Amino acid sequence: TWASVPQAPPDSIFKLTAAYKTDTHPQKVNLGVGAYRDDNGKPWVLPVVQKVNEILLKDTTLDHEYLPITGLPEFTSAAAQVLFSAGSAALKEGRISSVQTISGTGANHLAALFLAKFYQWNGPKQVFISNPTWANHKAILKNVGIEPVDYPYYDPKTIGLDFSGLLNSLSSAPERSVFLLHACAHNPTGVDPTNEQWEKIADVMLQKGHYAFFDCAYQGFASGDLDRDASAVRHFEQRGVPLLVCQSFAKNAGLYGERVGALHVVGATHDAAVRVKSQLSVLQRSEISNPPTYGARIMALILNDSGLFEEWKRDIKTMADRIINMRKELFVLLTDELKTPGKWEHIVNQIGMFSFTGLNTTQSKALLEKAHVYLTENGRISMAGLNSKNIRYFAESMDQAVRG
Numbered sequence: 207t208w209a210s211v212p213q214a215p216p217d218s219i220f221k222l223t224a225a226y227k228t229d230t231h232p233q234k235v236n237l238g239v240g241a242y243r244d245d246n247g248k249p250w251v252l253p254v255v256q257k258v259n260e261i262l263l264k265d266t267t268l269d270h271e272y273l274p275i276t277g278l279p280e281f282t283s284a285a286a287q288v289l290f291s292a293g294s295a296a297l298k299e300g301r302i303s304s305v306q307t308i309s310g311t312g313a314n315h316l317a318a319l320f321l322a323k324f325y326q327w328n329g330p331k332q333v334f335i336s337n338p339t340w341a342n343h344k345a346i347l348k349n350v351g352i353e354p355v356d357y358p359y360y361d362p363k364t365i366g367l368d369f370s371g372l373l374n375s376l377s378s379a380p381e382r383s384v385f386l387l388h389a390c391a392h393n394p395t396g397v398d399p400t401n402e403q404w405e406k407i408a409d410v411m412l413q414k415g416h417y418a419f420f421d422c423a424y425q426g427f428a429s430g431d432l433d434r435d436a437s438a439v440r441h442f443e444q445r446g447v448p449l450l451v452c453q454s455f456a457k458n459a460g461l462y463g464e465r466v467g468a469l470h471v472v473g474a475t476h477d478a479a480v481r482v483k484s485q486l487s488v489l490q491r492s493e494i495s496n497p498p499t500y501g502a503r504i505m506a507l508i509l510n511d512s513g514l515f516e517e518w519k520r521d522i523k524t525m526a527d528r529i530i531n532m533r534k535e536l537f538v539l540l541t542d543e544l545k546t547p548g549k550w551e552h553i554v555n556q557i558g559m560f561s562f563t564g565l566n567t568t569q570s571k572a573l574l575e576k577a578h579v580y581l582t583e584n585g586r587i588s589m590a591g592l593n594s595k596n597i598r599y600f601a602e603s604m605d606q607a608v609r610g
């Protein structure tokens with residue numbers, strides 16, 4: 207048995223981390239990892255989460271029973287509120303079906319599965335994804351029989367957004383196409399549309415009757431402000447663009463391993479939302495039966511208590527500000543001090559954990575081989591891997607890699 211099963215390649219990011227771990231170089235730097243690190247390069251348990259952990263530990267009324275199939279209600283409703291805002295018309299009119307998922311990945315999967323089964327496809331089942339995008343998007347779509355089709359997004363010449371390419375593909379795609387959009391802090395490029403550009407995207411989506419499949423993995427983590435990072439989603443919702451949102455609390459609450467997230471599908475009517483939720487529940491039942499409890503309990507407490515919510519916002523800001531400061535420092539080191547050839551404004555203009563440095567494959571490889579700096583070959587670095595102790599070493603190594 208299984209003699210014909212081919213060996214699959216290891217996941218490139220996890221492979222990079224494994225190589226980093228075995229490296230004995232004293233100044234090695236890991237910029238591959240997609241998780242926040244503090245200024246000592248260590249994982250950070252948010253103080254608000256520590257506090258909530260203590261509350262949960264002392265609560266003798268809690269048990270280990272199953273959650274409902276669609277998740278902990280006080281989590282899913284508060285999660286919808288933090289994303290869409292309490293004033294959202296869709297929320298007030300009961301038009302949002304919210305289901306707890308296995309973090310953002312599970313939300314993406316459930317969304318794709320739901321679309322594959324119930325979307326009124328105009329032609330073949332295909333979802334347009336940005337070029338490039340989070341590598342898992344392709345795999346998740348293919349797993350449910352949807353073909354991922356690239357739309358232009360990143361322009362290597364400007365190390366910024368290829369906005370006209372994006373608009374062209376929105377207008378030339380068949381009507382009622384599905385477009386996967388990163389709500390904020392685009393992974394892997396760190397390049398987001400401006401508010402004005404989002405408005406234009408919404409215009410075309412409305413004209414063409416397109417469907418917005420939002421992936422929101424970094425709310426608050428990008429700018430430090432939960433509302434600002436949700437503005438694209440909220441704008442689309444207000445304008446009536448048909449949409450769903452995949453939400454993750456991995457990054458903004460540092461709950462990576464707890465797998466806490468949600469899928470929100472906005473419907474035209476309350477009635478439609480009730481029917482959608484019933485089908486999401488059927489799909490969820492056959493896949494995981496019930497979502498995990500612990501992370502949802504943590505987030506439900508934080509989201510439903512104004513004091514804890516304020517503390518969470520402060521913690522989010524701590525993480526976002528540290529990353530923004532690393533961007534500023536790196537920019538100053540490259541431009542003012544090292545006078546590294548090239549333009550480096552994109553380092554400060556990009557947003558979120560990731561930055562497309564503009565380094566090519568040869569330069570990225572040189573960084574890895576000569577300086578023991580671990581980054582992906584497309585030149586993407588995780589800003590979270592930089593700190594006050596290693597940023598100078600990194601900037602100098604980058605300078606050398608650019609000079610060749």
Ligand code: PMP
Pocket residue numbers: 240308309310311312340388393421423454455456462467
């Ligand atoms: N979407 C994007 C764009 C991401 O970058 C990530 C995390 N790397 C996710 C979704 C999902 O992460 P998780 O399943 O840990 O919430």
